[in-house]
Amino acid sequence: QVQLVESGGGSVQAGGSLRLSCAASGDTYSSSCLAWFRQAPGNEREGVAAIDTAGSTIYADSVKGRFIISRDNAKNTLYLQMNSLKPEDTAMYYCAAHRSPTITTILFEGFRETHFGTWGQGTQVTVSS
Numbered sequence: 001q002v003q004l005v006e007s008g009g010g011s012v013q014a015g016g017s018l019r020l021s022c023a024a025s026g027d028t029y030s031s032s033c034l035a036w037f038r039q040a041p042g043n044e045r046e047g048v049a050a051i052d053t054a055g056s057t058i059y060a061d062s063v064k065g066r067f068i069i070s071r072d073n074a075k076n077t078l079y080l081q082m083n084s085l086k087p088e089d090t091a092m093y094y095c096a097a098h099r100s101p102t103i104t105t106i107l108f109e110g111f112r113e114t115h116f117g118t119w120g121q122g123t124q125v126t127v128s129s
Helices: 104-109
Strands: 003-007 010-013 018-025 034-039 046-051 057-059 067-072 077-082 091-098 116-119 123-128
Touching: 003 091, 003 116, 018 034, 018 091, 018 123, 034 067, 034 077, 046 067, 046 077, 057 067, 077 091
Parallel strands: 010 123
Antiparallel strands: 003 018, 018 077, 034 046, 034 091, 046 057, 067 077, 091 116, 091 123
């Protein structure tokens, strides 16, 4: 069982950058596809980016070219580098571990929450205009 703890959220002005981290514990970290989700007030939670055990990535259209997902398996840590932030990026950000090691399911079916078995508690990102 993987346990996930996010950090790195905060407040930033539009155009700024933040890097989120997600520390993982548990022996299944290295065999799991990992992802970032976000949820703004009044909105459903949405998938932002995912990276599988081979390093393949997938991004939501809204963040392509601005966000970069990466993982350091030696440190059991997932990252999300967020650049050119916009007020609409304001949300609680969550990391999650997929039940599969690859992004194949996400490619064909999208970021379905039911495919992710473990979630962190979230870290808040606020972008002001």
